[in-house]
Amino acid sequence: MLWRREREAYTWRVILDDGTSVVESEAGSFGNVPAERCRRLDLLPMRRGLRLSVQIPKGAKAVFFRRRSLIVRVDGRPSGPGETITCIGWENGTNCYLLVSNDGVLATDTV
Amino acid sequence: MAAATVQAMYYGGSTGEPSTGANAETGIKYNREDTQLGTTAIPIPTSAGTNYSWFKELALSVTSTGTTTLSNRTIARSSAPPAGLIMYFASSSGYVQPSSANRPSDTSTGDDAAPAAWTALTTSYQAYSTESVGSSSGRNGGFAKTLLGVSSTGTYTGGPGSAITLPNLLIQYDEA
Numbered sequence: 005m006l007w008r009r010e011r012e013a014y015t016w017r018v019i020l021d022d023g024t025s026v027v028e029s030e031a032g033s034f035g036n037v038p039a040e041r042c043r044r045l046d047l048l049p050m051r052r053g054l055r056l057s058v059q060i061p062k063g064a065k066a067v068f069f070r071r072r073s074l075i076v077r078v079d080g081r082p083s084g085p086g087e088t089i090t091c092i093g094w095e096n097g098t099n100c101y102l103l104v105s106n107d108g109v110l111a112t113d114t115v
Numbered sequence: 116m117a118a119a120t121v122q123a124m125y126y127g128g129s130t131g132e133p134s135t136g137a138n139a140e141t142g143i144k145y146n147r148e149d150t151q152l153g154t155t156a157i158p159i160p161t162s163a164g165t166n167y168s169w170f171k172e173l174a175l176s177v178t179s180t181g182t183t184t185l186s187n188r189t190i191a192r193s194s195a196p197p198a199g200l201i202m203y204f205a206s207s208s209g210y211v212q213p214s215s216a217n218r219p220s221d222t223s224t225g226d227d228a229a230p231a232a233w234t235a236l237t238t239s240y241q242a243y244s245t246e247s248v249g250s251s252s253g254r255n256g257g258f259a260k261t262l263l264g265v266s267s268t269g270t271y272t273g274g275p276g277s278a279i280t281l282p283n284l285l286i287q288y289d290e291a
Contacts, residue, residue: 012118023251027194031216032117034272035247035291069186074123076173077142078285083283 012050014090016068019044034068038077042066045092053108056092064096125151125287126172126258131157132210133185136176136254140268143171145263145281149213152212156275160267164223168263169213170205174244181250183290189240190238190259193283199226199269202281203233206243207258216287221260226266233262240287250290 015028021041031037045066047056073086074089093101101113124136137151145168148155157168175188192202201237211217219230229235244257261284271279 033184035184069289070118071287071289072121072138074121074175074288075288076123076139076286077285078281080143082141086285087286 012070013053013088013108014047014049014056014104017046017048018066019040019046022053025033037066039066040064042094046095047090047092047104056097056102056104056110057104058092058100062096063095064094067095067099067101068092117183118290119165119177119183119185120179121175121185121288121290122178123256123284124174124176124252126174126210127151127213130212132254136174137149139173143284144278145171145175147218148149157263157265158221158272159265159273160221160226162223163225163267164221165226165228165264165266166221167219168266169215169218170260170262172210172213172258172260172285173284174255174258175256175286177184177250178251178254183250183291184217185250185255185288185290186245186247187242187287187289188244188256188259188289190236190261191238191240191241191285191287192236192281193285194238196255196281197269197279198201199266199271200279200281201227201229201266202236202284203229203264204241204243205233205260205262206238206259208236208244210258211230211260224274226268227264230262230264236284238262240285256288 023050071089075083123139125137125139222228243259
């Protein structure tokens with residue numbers, strides 16, 4: 005059985021230090037973005053919900069990733085994909101992360 | 116952007132690494148054979164000690180390529196197994212075919228003994244493969260070998276024909 009992952013809940017957009025913006029559909033991967041030049045990182049809802057933004061301090065490196073979960077059952081029965089948590093934030097020794105689940109629940113972390 | 120489609124895969128059943136894994140999300144069983152779902156039993160120790168299954172090798176596999184990069188692969192269990200049963204994991208960068216020769220040796224030194232080089236799974240995620248790898252097709256990152264230990268005393272109900280329900284294995288990874 006092949007499970008299909010649900011459509012993404014959010015997409016990202018960054019504003020660089022020269023004022024230009026880069027969106028996920030153009031960049032393909034956040035790894036293609038000069039993370040040290042980001043001044044703002046936005047999460048834009050794909051369906052409905054609030055836009056979330058993080059201001060990136062000068063000298064900090066912007067962070068974005070989706071944390072995916074998979075489930076392997078140990079009773080021989082099939083499972084499906086788990087939840088996805090989207091993270092935006094910045095790192096410069098004093099790290100700051102904003103985590104959001106696909107249903108819009110927010111949390112912050114500094115680890 | 117194009118996110119990858121990723122599955123947890125079971126790798127086993129051949130001397131070299133299989134070119135493709137088998138979908139582990141359809142389930143696995145701990146046993147004493149080199150199969151995903153076989154039922155060759157793990158004997159319950161008759162005195163203090165711990166008997167081990169053959170290990171089950173899991174890894175992520177990209178089934179539909181993306182433009183993203185995967186990293187920070189971690190594993191946990193969903194809850195505590197019945198007392199007397201312990202689930203372990205070990206990281207491995209390469210495939211090793213499970214066999215009676217390379218499973219941890221049964222021990223008579225006590226119940227719930229952790230074999231050398233194996234770590235008990237917990238409900239907190241633990242890293243098994245951290246490297247960043249692009250989401251091209253096929254196996255992504257290293258392996259998480261997983262194992263079940265069966266002790267002589269506990270709260271589980273075993274015996275011939277008794278399948279014991281264990282917690283689910285949970286695998287996480289970061290995609291960016």
